[in-house]
Amino acid sequence: MSLTRFEDNHEIDEETPFLPNQEGSPDLKPTQTPLPTAQISILLTAWLAQSILSNSISPYLNQLLRELPEVGGDARTVGYYTGIIVSLYYVVGAVTSFQWNRLSDHVGRKPVLLSCLVGTTLATLLFGLSRSFLALVLSRCLHGAVMGHVGVVNSMTAELTDETNVAQGFSMLPVAWSLGHVIGPLVGGILSRPQDRWPHIFSHPFWADYPYFLPCLVAATFTSLSFIITGLYLEEVCSFPALWRGLCSDAAQTLDSRPSERLRLARPNSYTPQGETSDSPDLDTTSNEPDKPLPLRSVLTKPVVITTINHALLVLLNGAAMSYIPLVWSTPVEYGGLNLSPASIGLGLSLYGGMGGFFQFIFFSHFVSRFGLRRVLIFSIASCAVIYTLFPFENLAVASGGSNLVVWLLIILQMSSLCVFDMAYSALNMYFSSAAPNRRSLGAVFGFSHVANSVVSAVGPAAADWLFAFSLTHNVLGGKFAYVVLLGVVCVTLGVSMQLPKNTWARREEY
Numbered sequence: 279m280s281l282t283r284f285e286d287n288h289e290i291d292e293e294t295p296f297l298p299n300q301e302g303s304p305d306l307k308p309t310q311t312p313l314p315t316a317q318i319s320i321l322l323t324a325w326l327a328q329s330i331l332s333n334s335i336s337p338y339l340n341q342l343l344r345e346l347p348e349v350g351g352d353a354r355t356v357g358y359y360t361g362i363i364v365s366l367y368y369v370v371g372a373v374t375s376f377q378w379n380r381l382s383d384h385v386g387r388k389p390v391l392l393s394c395l396v397g398t399t400l401a402t403l404l405f406g407l408s409r410s411f412l413a414l415v416l417s418r419c420l421h422g423a424v425m426g427h428v429g430v431v432n433s434m435t436a437e438l439t440d441e442t443n444v445a446q447g448f449s450m451l452p453v454a455w456s457l458g459h460v461i462g463p464l465v466g467g468i469l470s471r472p473q474d475r476w477p478h479i480f481s482h483p484f485w486a487d488y489p490y491f492l493p494c495l496v497a498a499t500f501t502s503l504s505f506i507i508t509g510l511y512l513e514e515v516c517s518f519p520a521l522w523r524g525l526c527s528d529a530a531q532t533l534d535s536r537p538s539e540r541l542r543l544a545r546p547n548s549y550t551p552q553g554e555t556s557d558s559p560d561l562d563t564t565s566n567e568p569d570k571p572l573p574l575r576s577v578l579t580k581p582v583v584i585t586t587i588n589h590a591l592l593v594l595l596n597g598a599a600m601s602y603i604p605l606v607w608s609t610p611v612e613y614g615g616l617n618l619s620p621a622s623i624g625l626g627l628s629l630y631g632g633m634g635g636f637f638q639f640i641f642f643s644h645f646v647s648r649f650g651l652r653r654v655l656i657f658s659i660a661s662c663a664v665i666y667t668l669f670p671f672e673n674l675a676v677a678s679g680g681s682n683l684v685v686w687l688l689i690i691l692q693m694s695s696l697c698v699f700d701m702a703y704s705a706l707n708m709y710f711s712s713a714a715p716n717r718r719s720l721g722a723v724f725g726f727s728h729v730a731n732s733v734v735s736a737v738g739p740a741a742a743d744w745l746f747a748f749s750l751t752h753n754v755l756g757g758k759f760a761y762v763v764l765l766g767v768v769c770v771t772l773g774v775s776m777q778l779p780k781n782t783w784a785r786r787e788e789y
Contacts, residue, residue: 310442317438318447320512321431322454324391327504328428329458331402331497334466336604337624339363341470342490348411358747359411360605361740363418364597368739370422372732378426379433379725387430387721388514395505397424399498406494409487422732429724436711436720441782448707449642452700456636460628462497467624469493577722581713581783586727588655588778589706591771593731595662596703598742598764599696603627605746606669613750614673614757616685630693637697642704651705651781658702659775663768664695666761712782 343349343359382390401421408414431451439447468475469492473485485492607623609615618626645654668688675684714723742760749759 310446311440313443313447313450314438316511317513318435318450320508321434322450323504323507324395324427325431325451325454326458327395327497327501328398329455330462330465330500331398331458333459333462333627334493334497335405336600336627337463337467337620338470338490338493340604340608341620342414343411346411355747356605358744360601361743363415364601364743365736365740366415367418367422368732368734368736370419371425372729372736374423375426375429375728375732376722376725378424379429379721379728381721382426382430382433383721386514387434388508388512391427391430391512392505392509394424394427394430395501395508397421398427399501399505402494402498402501406491407488425728425732426725429721429728432707432710432724433720436707436714436724439711444708444711446643448704448711449638451707452638452642452704453636456630456633456638456700459630461500463624463627465496465624466493467621469496470620577715578726579713579715581709582723582726584777585706585709585713585783586730588771588775589710589727590730590734591767591774592659592702592706594734594738595659595764595767595771596699597735597739598767599662599665599699601739601742602666602669602746602760603692605743606673611673611676614670616672616676626689626693629690630696633693633697638701638704642701645701646705646708651708652775652778655702655705655778656772656775658699658705659768659771661695661698662771663765665692665699666764666768668692668695669761670758708782709778 340356340360343356344352346359349355349359378390378394398421401417401424404417404420405414408417435447435451436444471489472480472492473489480492604623604627606614607616607618607626608620609617611617642654649657668691672685672688672692675688710723710727711720714720742764745760745763748754750757755762
């Protein structure tokens with residue numbers, strides 16, 4: 279039973295701390311630590327390059343698959359082939375991502391980040407040169423094998439922030455990702471098949487033989503630029519031998535053989551807001567934190583496992599949504615789609631990209647401070663139900679001869695819901711950064727999460743695409759059975775999210 283009283287004009291209940299903060303006032307919060315914007319901005323270039331690459335493929339992938347001899351132009355079966363490519367991409371990522379992130383705990387974040395950027399550039403170019411389904415699969419598997427930099431960027435962001443600015447730091451990642459959502463779909467939608475759009479410029483037979491190489495070339499160029507910027511300006515002291523030492527600077531210490539004084543100062547003791555229990559760990563490295571990565575059995579604590587389960591379900595919902603958007607939009611109207619061209623699909627996805635990251639950057643920190651981390655997460659998950667619900671209404675608007683304005687208003691509402699849903703990622707990144715037993719194990723924590731997410735991504739989008747094709751070919755619930763199943767998954771995810779604390783995890787001895 280909750281006992282509540284008022285003392286000195288403050289409400290007291292069972293969640294109120296017994297001890298006030300050092301100043302003796304429960305209202306006083308520490309001054310926010312300034313973000314190291316220069317270093318985080320360098321990390322954002324890698325995030326931006328990955329976003330451009332991932333989102334540039336979506337507008338033309340389904341059309342590319344329809345043109346393959348294995349598919350034979352059957353629009354109803356495209357979902358099966360898309361599912362195979364996506365599934366194998368994430369299967370390979372599940373096998374390799376933890377190794378990359380664990381390696382970064384030992385040799386440094388920067389060499390791992392640079393290695394992955396090189397591999398990503400190569401995989402992108404090979405994808406554009408692929409002319410068979412097998413070649414497409416192999417190039418995507420290579421890309422999945424070098425996806426370790428996703429966890430590395432999250433780890434370095436957690437290292438460069440503290441409890442007072444972690445929400446602001448993680449809210450910057452969606453800005454770069456959303457900018458890639460603006461650029462990537464435009465690159466993929468406009469630059470695919472350039473010989474059809476600009477025949478006088480791209481008249482060489484090469485462009486007819488490889489009609490989707492140009493968007494891959496542009497995406498690979500962005501990745502190459504990120505490699506150069508990271509190699510020249512990202513600062514880190516690393517323990518990797520001579521091969522990498524020229525790429526590592528001792529101007530800043532995001533990883534060292536002993537606890538970093540700079541990071542210790544950037545991680546003040548946790549504080550307790552008025553009327554709430556502090557769930558944030560005390561990350562002062564001068565006391566009990568070990569100076570080396572912990573063994574895996576010590577990393578897989580209760581907070582890490584619970585947060586990973588929530589994140590995996592989130593990835594399942596997001597993967598299905600991002601798979602359905604280009605798939606449904608490109609599907610003929612008589613099969614439940616919108617029959618949009620790659621350029622129109624790119625425009626719609628760019629609309630989402632333009633709104634998403636800046637929405638989070640402006641509102642996420644404020645929402646967390648005002649409503650609490652778990653409430654923001656729950657609200658974000660609930661918005662995913664709107665995404666799936668709107669697909670049948672979009673098809674109905676097109677099939678009934680409705681105006682383009684009505685269709686695009688529904689698309690705008692759907693993309694707005696996706697922007698709200700994306701806040702859940704930033705929320706769970708905050709849970710992850712507080713769940714890690716120590717900073718030198720952040721790579722293992724984010725790597726373990728990426729493995730679980732890769733497994734879910736390998737099964738989830740493929741299963742969702744298969745479910746969509748199954749609903750159409752067997753006319754289950756008028757082809758809408760897939761949406762009903764995914765709405766059920768939203769409800770399950772909401773229930774699991776209640777296992778998280780109100781704010782961030784507290785570090786306790788039993789963990």
